[in-house]
Amino acid sequence: MLKVDNLTISFRTDEGLITPVQDVSFEVKAGRTLGIVGESGSGKSVSTKALMRLLPGNALVSPDARMAYVNKAGETVNVESLKPNSRALRQLRGGEIGMIFQEPMASFSPVYTIGNQMIEAIRLHRKASKKEAREIAIDMLDRVGISNASARVDQYPHELSGGMRQRAMIALALSAGPALLIADEPTTALDVTIQAQVLELMGDLQRDLGMGMIFITHDLGVIAQVADDVVVMYLGKIVERGATAEVIRNPRHPYTQGLLKAIPSLDTLHDRLSPVPGDIPSPTERPSGCPFHTRCGQMRAGQCDVVEPPEVQLGEGRAVRCWLDAEVSQSAKLEIPA
Amino acid sequence: MKDDVLIEVKDLEVRFPIKKKKLFSTETQELRAVDGVTFDIRRGETVGLVGESGSGKTTVGRAILRAIDPSDGDVIFHTKKRDVDLGHLEGEDLRRFRKKMNMVFSEGSHSLSDMASDLLRAFRPRMSLVFQDPYSSLNPRMTVRDIIAEPLVAGGLMTDRDKIDKRVRKIAKRCKLNLEHLRRFPHAFSGGQRQRICIARALVTKPDFVVCDESVSALDVSIQAEIVNLLKDLQEEMGVAFLFIAHDLSVVAQMSHRVAVMYVGKFVEYAPTESLFFEPRHPYTKALLSAIPQADPDARFDPVRLKGEIPNPLAAPSGCRFHTRCPIATEECARSEPEWREVAPEHFVACHKV
Incomplete structure (x- = not known):
């Protein structure tokens, strides 16, 4: 489904060129979860941001990097060669590959309601009237376990609690119907009981929707519970990979x-x-x-x-x-x- | 055993007024961050305090240090000579005590050192604090030597430069910092080294009691283990007692002799570490323990499903506060508040169903 080869990413900084990701290769299969474990500075987030072409302007991706993604229609898209701002790239972001970030508050706009933001995303990627999109949004919120979804949809992000916001974030990422979900430390900021709820929810949704998933975390306990395969990163290199149970x-x-x-x-x-x-x-x-x-x-x-x-x-x-x-x-x- | 009690907390309450502005009037609501907490800490012991965000665990720590004023209850600090009731110290006495305990708040530029003249008559400082974030709690404009020396200088404990240097070097060595590091500034250090600087600063006055508020939470696993070991070693060498506040239960288990579990401003269970983790009584403790994902592919991950979210402390549920999410709650739980009682030696719990 997704195959990344020889990905090397460097940043131009005041202190010179730093290379947080070096020669990384991995694969994600449909319906399976790839866990990426590593401590701070191991390059786990940066390498997945490259998949969405979300790297900042001072980043350099090596010319021999290959990121081949098989989209929903079965065509292979070479992510590295897509033009910035192109229609194909916009379709890829959100529509094909969804992303959940660690800080749900930072990924929602505080000035629009949850519903507003979800409807925008749904209409961007699916053919739906505003009314239909709203229905999909409510249905999605309901699915991630937000009680009273038809009222919550008109609330602003600050009115939700941390766990609820993270669930709304998941609903937002899933509402456009992505085939691959990248979850970047989605539960790190949450309390353990809420984390357990969110992990369970993500597992259920993945099974129902048959998505591929990349799950980034520093917590080997979480990895052991959610991931089928795992890659361990240290200072931008993959030092070990294999089936999760085997690696642990x-x-x-x-x-x-x-x-x-x-x-x-x-x-x-x-x-x-x-x-x-x-x-x-x-x-x-x-x-x-x-x-x-x-x-x-x-x-x-x-x-x-x-x-x-x-x-x-x-x-x-x-x-x-x-x-x-x-x-x-x-x-x-x-x-x-x- | 009772003789070596260092700090006794009785019915501690901390209430914060929350003001809501209306068109012509202000409405004041009371947020009960800590609502009647009783426990004690012995000399040289580590008491762990766990709970989810908003449960009031940080407030308990700060109220004991009198960094926040308790609204009600007693905090009694047993010194060798006499007992001091921190909860009721006022005016001049409180000032004098604050000099004694000498907390070091050097978050950003907010430093106690500019109050040095006021603190000159200080006694031997007895309490200290280690913060969560080793990045924001070190003043970037001070050298490591000055940071570690600050409690001594601010408390007026030592004025002789050579003596201060000697003490700083000694504690830095104990905290496994290189002596050449002392001349550098904090930005040159990694997270683990910075946390060691914070620990050295907290221990330089040889306190009896230190609050570690999420002190290892921000660190990577490989570094975290080292800080946990360091804290344990220092405790053994110096006989200091810790209140170890964290949300990560396995780290707390590793550090603590006894552990308290907090839920929305109240203790629900307090027991020696082994009984709490292997024979938990309260359904909330059980749920918390079941929710830790284990790094073991053979371990079954089957968290107890808790309904809903942590209640807003402004509108805490009636009766037992956990009844809204508790899997075994009955009508009684919503009506009356469970009593805090000892169900086994040293094992306290507040639940109707135990």
Whole structure:
């Protein structure tokens, strides 16, 4: 449904060129959820913004990046070559690919009612009269579990509570009938009980509508519950990928292992937590070689800090970018410059 | 056991007046942010405080520090010599106490240091606070050394530069900051390092009690674990008591000896960590625990479905406040307020159905 290859994104900043996303490739299949996990600065949001062509003006996308999207009519659209402001791009945003952001308050306009904003989106992407669009909006709000939808539709965003606003955001994204939904930390700002409601709702809607979904979060617990496949990002690189259950049960990359160990768990209440040592390097000072070598417990001097490890295939859809695995599978082909 | 109680909170209430302007008059409503909370904190203990947004957990923390004035109730701070009832301190006494506890608010440029002359006669500061956001709580125009030293200077505890430097270096080392970092400005640091600076600042006066208000929530998981470990180590070394406020239940479980659960201005359950997490009694605690997604593909994620939303504290429900969302609520719950009682040793709960 969506195939991204060799996506590299750089930003021109006052401190020089920084590259928050490097050589990222992933795929989303219809009806499945791809989870993207990573800490701050790992490039998880930036890479999905590129899919919608929503990057700011100082961003540079590498010329060999390919983003092939198969739309509802079955045609393949190359997102990277669409003209800005073109009709095709406008159709893609919202109509084909919907997006939910972390801050629902920031994504609604405060001066229009929820209904007004939904009707605008619906009429942009579907053939519907104002009255029909309003019906669709009410139906959608009802579906996401907003009680008394016919009254809520005329309310302003500030009149809704946080959880309700996030649900309205989901309704807005879904009202145009997208085939792929990108959810960027949709539950991070919500309380746990509301988060559970929203996660359940998104799962149900996905099943009903058969959407593909990209779910971005830093919370491995959430990923374990919602995603079929997962990619783990660190400093703009995908360090590990695979089926969620497999990655969590049997993590191969030291970073994934560290992340999983750092999560406090009720089973190990009295044990000390094991943090990943060190700090996340700033984007202006990217480490050479493997980006994780500065914090890795199994770092080998002269190799990890000099040459970047290749992505090693470990099975269907399962891959890791680490010298530890690279050695095992292709020790003969190793070439380390002196 | 009772002897080492450090802070005793009795029937604490904090009410905020909410003014609504009408055409010719103003209507004042009362928001009961904290509505009758009773608990104690022992020396060297961590008490966790969990609850969803708007439940009043931050207000409890601030009311104990007297950063907000409690409307009713007592906050008793047991010192070695005499007990001080913080809830009823007034005028000169309150001023003197504030000097003592010496909270450090250096959010932006709002710093206590310009009140230094007023604080000269201060005693040994006993309380402190670590904020959530390590970015906005450090003054960008001060060096790390000055930030950490500020409680000492502002409280008039030390005037000798060499002595201050010595103390700052000692605490910085304990908080795993490099000594060369002390000359730098906050912008040069990452989130985890900044939070370590905040902790050093809170502990430089060797307080008995520190409120950590969502102090690890803004950090990435890999960094968060390190700060949790650091706080635990410092507690062991210095015997400081923490009130650890957070919405993330697993972090609270890791940090705390006892945990209190708050819902719309009231405690619903207060128990030692293990009993609270493994034998929760209150339906709200149960719902909260079931809603944590576990990073374990084998764990069944089956959250208790709570109807509706957290009620507006301006119009808190009658009877038990949780009855509007509670899966086992009956008519009685809507009518009468459940009593706060001890159902097992040290395990308190307020529910009709327990």
